Amino acid sequence: MTDVTAIFDIGKTNKKFFLFDENFKEVHKEYIHFDEIKDEDGHPTENLEALQDWLKCVFEKILKTSEYRVKAINFSTYGASFVHLDDNGQPLTRLYNYTKPLDQEILNSFLEKYGSKTEFLNRTGCFDLSFLNSGMQLYWLKYAKPEVFKKIKYSLHLPQYLSYIFTGIPVSEYTSIGCHTALWDYEKKDYHQWVYDEEIHKILPPIVSTETSINMNYNGKRIKIGVGIHDSSAALLPYVRSIKKKFVLVSTGTWSIALNPFAKFSLSDNKASSDFINYMRINGKPVRAARLFLGNEYKLQVRKLNEYYGKSEDFHRSVKFDYDTYFEIIQDFSHIFKWESIQAKNMPSKTKLPYEKFEHAYHQLMTELVLLQIESIKKLIGDDEIKRLYVDGGFSGNDLYIKLMSHYFRDKKLRTTDASLGSALGAAISISDKKLNSKFLKKNYALKKHVPFIIK
Structure with missing residues (x-):
């Protein structure tokens, strides 16, 4: 049997699964595409349930083959996307698309509280303020959908959610936090003060190194499971x-x-x-x-x-x-x-x-x-x-x-x-x-x- 590392590489359009041997040569790949569904506001978004079912189906099929021995698995995905979990570890909302428009009133209230837009963008390394900054999604949820926000136990960036599906362990990691989320203060090397002021930090799991892996017994096999990585940083x-x-x-x-x-x-x-x-x-x-x-x-x-x-x-x-x-x-x-x-x-x-x-x-x-x-x-x-x-x-x-x-x-x-x-x-x-x-x-x-x- 060939020892392999399994990778789910999730893009906005195509979802890919690769197996790499010990020399990082590709030995197997699969592609799939899912039609988008709509969130409660009618905006197109990822079909998270279909994605989750496909992940488990593909992985369990590979584990049963006699050709490959899976030693590790990791996840690379697009950024600017959160999955919000309730007390039972179940998603509370749709996976909101980063193209979703941000209410101007919400944006104005944020800027009134947290000062100069230019300084804020420089400090957080962002291009503009919109849903493309996943931190703004958390602020929007808190004020536009407070009844949902109150039920959030953890908000996981998409790469870490895919890891969570396999480990049940919620974590945050640097590449997802740092990809124009408006959460991170690059000068301070910590979450921006607004994250603490709004008590957003309470629903963000502990930060671990991107190189962290969790050794687990998965379906009777010992496998090293990664915590996921943002795709641009991975590339x-x-x-x-x-x-x-x-x-x-x-x-x-x-x-x-x-x-x-x-x-x-x-x-x-x-x-x-x-x-x-x-x-x-x-x-x-x-x-x-x-x-x-x-x-x-x-x-x-x-x-x-x-x-x-x-x-x-x-x-x-x-x-x-x-x-x-x-x-x-x-x-x-x-x-x-x-x-x-x-x-x-x-x-x-x-x-x-x-x-x-x-x-x-x-x-x-x-x-x-x-x-x-x-x-x-x-x-x-x-x-x-x-x-x-x-x-x-x-x-x-x-x-x-x-x-x-x-x-x-x-x-x-x-x-x-x-x-x-x-x-x-x-x-x-x-x-x-x-x-x-x-x-x-x-x-x-x-x-x-x-x-x-x-x-x-």
Whole structure:
């Protein structure tokens, strides 16, 4: 039998189950998708009961196989989500979606009590105040649904709730607390004072290290059960563990999130909160992050280019970087795209396409998007001496994005990785005693080096 670590990697859309062997090689995977249900206000949300049933069903099936011996299990999930338990350990409410609108009256009352919004956002490492900050959900429950709030014994972040399903032990851990929850004061390295003033801390279980595991007898088998980890922190972990020099990880997708685990955090920086949010490493240290709605904007603009030039939906995937086309564009360069989901200072009031060919317009689009990405990363790095950039996710396979990034960051070493396993692998590593060496990314993540193109 192969000794394996089992990982449930729960995204908003897809729910995944992986088995990794002792060398962190994937040996088994399963995917499932659940239709959303609605909460009591009619807002779409996760089907928590279906998720819980699937977790137990899949895990018990794996335990019965003769092929694998499960030695450990852990959980990686999206953040900004709480499960509220009653005295019997049962969920009291639906799993409220972080896209749910927050009542303006509730938000106003919070800001009246707890002062300057800018200072609060800086202290707690948040971008804005909404349901995306899970702490605001607790405040909302206390004042909008007091009869429910009074029945809460514990509020568990989603990764810790999945662990609780298997252990029955309620805990909190750093990466979930630190992901823009508005609960944590990064200056004080403790819950923010408002958490104590509102007595929210009484329903938050004790904080344990993300590397904590609980040895249990589960269905007659001795298994090490992890306490769960927030997915962005999990995705960062293999890099932090295997790279000794400073770096920035650019995780690209619908959101392009640049993560700097080496940023020094200080309120005196007076950084605009709209530029940065904070995540937390497994040891409680902050990770400063800059986010950009890059993948979303790319999708919207490519759709328009397809319509304008009469191209098929997938045509853009076949366009490779062409130096001569790029050189034509940068002569007397000006911004021509009006963004739909990004605010930028150089943006015109309307998109005007002066090109006859799709390829030229596409090169222009990618140049403008990469310039936004460069600006975001430079702000994130600041005065720090960081010479290494790692790019994973959707844009790591986009030829123009990578060529332009390596061109504009000629002073940095650019690497791409295939991190389709990212957060799941991070969750497996977080409860493992194994040390990672510098060759780990090359062996497990298809690490590639990129050099800037030669300027003619």
